[in-house]
Amino acid sequence: MSDSGLAIASNITLVLAIAAYGVAMVAYAFDLAARARRQAAAADAAPARAGTPALVGAAAGVAAAGELPGPSDGPGPGKPGTTITGSGGPAMPGGPAGPGGSVASAARTRWPASGWARAGFVLTCLGLASHVASITMRGIDEHRVPWGNMYEFIAAITCAAVLVLVLASARFGAYYLGLFVLLPVVLALAVDVMVIYTPAGNLVPALQSYWIAIHVTAMIVALGLYIFGAVVTVLYLLAARSERMAKAGGRPGGGIMAQLPGSQVLDRLSYRSVLFAFPAWTFAIIAGAIWADHAWGRYWGWDPKETWSFITWLVYAAYLHARATAGWRGHRAAVIHLAGFACLLFNVVVINLWVTGLHSYAGMH
Amino acid sequence: MTPGAAGRAAGTAARAGQLRLGPAGWLRWTWRQLTSMRTALVLLFLLALASIPGSILPQEGIDPAAVSQYYAQHPALAPFLARLSAFDVFGAPWFAAIYLLLFASLAGCVLPRAARFARSARQPPPRAPRHLDRLPQAARMATAAPPADAIEAARRVLARRRFRLRSADGWVSAEKGYLHEAGNLLFHLALLGLLASVALGGLFGYKGDRLLVAGQTYANTPTSMDVFRPGRLVTATDLQPFSVTLRRFSAGYVSSGPQRGEPAWFSASVSYTASYGGRPRGYDLRVNHPLNVDGVQVFLIGHGYAPVFKVTDGTGRVVFDQPVPFIPVEQSGLTSAGVVKVPDARPRQLGFAGVFLPTAVDVDGRLASAFPAPLLPRVSLVAYAGNLGLNGGQPQSVYSLSTSRMRRLPLRPVPLAPGQSIKLPDGLGRLTFVGYRQWASLAITYDPGQLPALASALTALAGLVLSFLVRRRRVFVRAAGDGSGQVTAVDVGGLTRSDAAGGFEAEFADLAGEIMRAIGGSTPAGPIAGEVAAVAAAKGE
Numbered sequence: 011m012s013d014s015g016l017a018i019a020s021n022i023t024l025v026l027a028i029a030a031y032g033v034a035m036v037a038y039a040f041d042l043a044a045r046a047r048r049q050a051a052a053a054d055a056a057p058a059r060a061g062t063p064a065l066v067g068a069a070a071g072v073a074a075a076g077e078l079p080g081p082s083d084g085p086g087p088g089k090p091g092t093t094i095t096g097s098g099g100p101a102m103p104g105g106p107a108g109p110g111g112s113v114a115s116a117a118r119t120r121w122p123a124s125g126w127a128r129a130g131f132v133l134t135c136l137g138l139a140s141h142v143a144s145i146t147m148r149g150i151d152e153h154r155v156p157w158g159n160m161y162e163f164i165a166a167i168t169c170a171a172v173l174v175l176v177l178a179s180a181r182f183g184a185y186y187l188g189l190f191v192l193l194p195v196v197l198a199l200a201v202d203v204m205v206i207y208t209p210a211g212n213l214v215p216a217l218q219s220y221w222i223a224i225h226v227t228a229m230i231v232a233l234g235l236y237i238f239g240a241v242v243t244v245l246y247l248l249a250a251r252s253e254r255m256a257k258a259g260g261r262p263g264g265g266i267m268a269q270l271p272g273s274q275v276l277d278r279l280s281y282r283s284v285l286f287a288f289p290a291w292t293f294a295i296i297a298g299a300i301w302a303d304h305a306w307g308r309y310w311g312w313d314p315k316e317t318w319s320f321i322t323w324l325v326y327a328a329y330l331h332a333r334a335t336a337g338w339r340g341h342r343a344a345v346i347h348l349a350g351f352a353c354l355l356f357n358v359v360v361i362n363l364w365v366t367g368l369h370s371y372a373g374m375h
Numbered sequence: 376m377t378p379g380a381a382g383r384a385a386g387t388a389a390r391a392g393q394l395r396l397g398p399a400g401w402l403r404w405t406w407r408q409l410t411s412m413r414t415a416l417v418l419l420f421l422l423a424l425a426s427i428p429g430s431i432l433p434q435e436g437i438d439p440a441a442v443s444q445y446y447a448q449h450p451a452l453a454p455f456l457a458r459l460s461a462f463d464v465f466g467a468p469w470f471a472a473i474y475l476l477l478f479a480s481l482a483g484c485v486l487p488r489a490a491r492f493a494r495s496a497r498q499p500p501p502r503a504p505r506h507l508d509r510l511p512q513a514a515r516m517a518t519a520a521p522p523a524d525a526i527e528a529a530r531r532v533l534a535r536r537r538f539r540l541r542s543a544d545g546w547v548s549a550e551k552g553y554l555h556e557a558g559n560l561l562f563h564l565a566l567l568g569l570l571a572s573v574a575l576g577g578l579f580g581y582k583g584d585r586l587l588v589a590g591q592t593y594a595n596t597p598t599s600m601d602v603f604r605p606g607r608l609v610t611a612t613d614l615q616p617f618s619v620t621l622r623r624f625s626a627g628y629v630s631s632g633p634q635r636g637e638p639a640w641f642s643a644s645v646s647y648t649a650s651y652g653g654r655p656r657g658y659d660l661r662v663n664h665p666l667n668v669d670g671v672q673v674f675l676i677g678h679g680y681a682p683v684f685k686v687t688d689g690t691g692r693v694v695f696d697q698p699v700p701f702i703p704v705e706q707s708g709l710t711s712a713g714v715v716k717v718p719d720a721r722p723r724q725l726g727f728a729g730v731f732l733p734t735a736v737d738v739d740g741r742l743a744s745a746f747p748a749p750l751l752p753r754v755s756l757v758a759y760a761g762n763l764g765l766n767g768g769q770p771q772s773v774y775s776l777s778t779s780r781m782r783r784l785p786l787r788p789v790p791l792a793p794g795q796s797i798k799l800p801d802g803l804g805r806l807t808f809v810g811y812r813q814w815a816s817l818a819i820t821y822d823p824g825q826l827p828a829l830a831s832a833l834t835a836l837a838g839l840v841l842s843f844l845v846r847r848r849r850v851f852v853r854a855a856g857d858g859s860g861q862v863t864a865v866d867v868g869g870l871t872r873s874d875a876a877g878g879f880e881a882e883f884a885d886l887a888g889e890i891m892r893a894i895g896g897s898t899p900a901g902p903i904a905g906e907v908a909a910v911a912a913a914k915g916e
Binding site for chain 1: 412413415416419420422423426427429430431434436437464465573582629632633634637638639640641661662663664665672674676818819820822825828829832833835836839840843
């Protein structure tokens with residue numbers, strides 16, 4: 011059975027998506043580099059003027075509310091909470107000009123300021139459209155949900171991760187994340203296309219159930235959020251490290267890493283992603299249990315895949331508790347977060363490909 | 376003695392006092408440790424760690440054959456691991472110890488919290504603090520309205536936003552978001568419910584397997600199951616009286632392309648009777664489409680071929696005429712292995728071991744099956760005569776032949792087509808491969824904890840979402856005149872204890888703006904430090 015026209019079109023659009031993501035990464039990298047250059051130039055000019063710290067402080071205040079990152083090595087975040095103008099400066103004074111909710115709506119969408127970031131964002135959106143088209147065509151070609159084997163699954167979770175990136179970029183103005191989230195996405199897709207590729211085909215009988223649309227879709231959504239959260243957590247650890255070094259009196263680092271927002275913003279963003287991912291993951295496990303009950307006669311049987319999704323759940327639950335425990339916030343919680351993600355990766359890669367169990371559907375022999 | 380030394384001495388005395396904890400004190404101390412968040416964290420990690428061997432080592436409850444294989448491969452290590460319950464991790468005492476401790480910790484933390492929550496839900500919010508500018512969120516504004524009017528206006532704004540209110544002269548306290556804690560408690564209590572449901576299934580549920588050749592009937596009793604795993608409190612009379620007959624089994628396979636030979640669908644046509652003497656009804660049993668009868672679920676979990684043999688012994692009597700289930704040894708061609716035991720044959724008992732090939736092909740002189748569907752079915756057998764050893768008192772598997780007291784008969788290994796026979800040497804008789812039937816294996820499960828478990832899990836999920844979406848926050852407003860009766864300074868302060876993901880800043884700014892409009896405040900809002908000047912300027916006018 012050779013691939014039909016639709017299946018071939020699906021393959022081509024996926025490659026186009028990878029290309030778009032790759033070019034978007036370059037644009038995002040140029041954006042960060044341009045900002046690093048501007049920052050360096052400003053730093054050269056700064057020592058002469060005494061008024062600069064106030065300006066930097068104002069920028070940091072805006073950054074904490076979700077705007078583009080100010081220089082993270084500014085003199086403290088300037089306690090943004092003490093102003094009620096927070097993110098929507100001009101909303102308050104003119105009573106009639108600022109209708110209720112204006113502050114919130116001001117924070118809703120932000121178009122990137124720099125041309126490079128705009129280019130990166132547009133390319134990411136184009137890549138995402140191509141990615142979605144690829145998955146859709148494959149599904150139409152196969153007359154089923156297009157996540158029935160490892161190849162399709164990786165295409166789907168990377169798509170979910172990019173979707174989360176696009177939403178987060180637009181919602182929080184977090185365009186600085188583009189480069190870092192697209193990097194693992196492009197790598198995973200490259201491996202997917204070159205090594206794991208499986209031609210379009212039927213589902214094995216065990217997967218022929220409407221539960222695949224519920225259980226696996228929920229898993230894909232959770233995984234997309236988890237991937238995003240893990241990338242942000244890595245960035246958090248880097249930002250926190252450079253802040254610690256700056257506090258210890260070291261020279262604040264420059265370059266691309268210095269263009270990240272304050273560690274607090276990153277910490278909150280990664281936490282927020284888990285707040286969405288964890289219920290999605292919980293739902294996916296419950297849906298899986300219902301399906302397992304339908305298919306195998308028990309809702310929980312400690313199959314390797316089930317066991318590792320349980321372990322992942324526990325570690326992410328530990329992360330949520332750690333954030334509420336004195337002495338565990340910050341660095342330690344971030345490490346637990348990454349441990350949870352490592353469990354997730356182990357489950358998706360090692361268990362899918364090398365451990366035999368009831369979930370052996372990877373379609374690779 | 377210097378004051379410092381006195382302090383140190385007092386500290387030492389206090390520590391010595393602590394060391395002399397009575398039994399009740401120790402108990403309290405242990406309980407406090409157990410129910411601390413830190414312990415819960417450690418137990419969560421321990422449980423995760425403890426689960427890992429269960430996913431790496433073969434488990435008795437999941438794949439007993441793999442455990443036997445592990446014993447064969449690691450004869451020294453396996454008994455040691457078995458002593459640690461490593462082949463039954465999820466039933467091991469140490470595993471149970473961890474999760475029971477975790478649940479005890481959970482209960483010890485959540486139950487008192489639930490009681491506190493129930494009390495606090497009936498109490499009004501606390502009084503407004505005196506210095507609102509010390510709160511994480513604060514704003515100051517000025518208005519010409521008298522303090523009482525300003526407070527009333529702020530009250531209305533907060534009431535419209537469904538805050539719970541408490542006010543007195545010159546201030547109002549507002550609180551909202553009790554559902555955050557409610558959701559949190561609901562989640563944790565539901566986990567206790569989940570544990571109880573699992574226990575319910577473990578005590579009163581049962582499961583079993585049964586292989587059924589087309590035409591055979593299964594009655595739901597312990598003895599008619601091949602494997603029966605009852606819950607701890609299940610007796611034979613607890614089993615629901617129903618029966619299932621396998622009428623026909625069929626399967627479809629992918630016939631071309633890279634997935635050639637992979638199954639496309641399975642279907643077992645069964646008829647079942649819900650209770651003895653009831654009317655039989657038909658059902659199409661498929662994977663993902665179980666049969667539900669009397670609250671018991673019947674699943675299709677496997678399939679294979681059962682060649683039918685007819686054996687005539689040396690005396691000319693037909694001593695065997697029935698299908699024999701053969702077990703698949705590989706999936707791509709469904710080559711199946713099995714044995715035929717003919718204990719009634721005379722003068723010698725007869726035994727046969729061999730393979731069934733659904734689509735027999737010759738690969739370099741070796742027989743193999745090229746496709747799982749029965750396109751060219753053949754049977755290839757080796758024959759033995761002698762003593763089957765069935766009377767030794769040792770139970771024997773129907774799938775293996777003990778040939779220690781048997782002699783292999785010299786026969787040319789020719790694959791048989793349906794209808795063909797082999798004549799055994801020395802006048803021992805004749806075997807005919809009559810044809811084949813298909814068999815299906817059924818899993819029979821009954822779990823009374825199933826629905827409670829589902830309800831608990833969904834409740835937990837709802838609680839989780841609730842606690843993540845809702846934040847508990849307090850907003851305070853204070854208004855005070857400057858004495859002239861012309862300018863009123865209004866302070867708004869806010870704090871949240873559970874703003875997990877942020878967002879309260881924006882809500883507070885929004886709320887402060889609305890309050891300012893409601894009280895007719897016209898001064899631009901800003902940091903309190905700057906605003907004092909603004910109010911002072913207003914006074915000067």
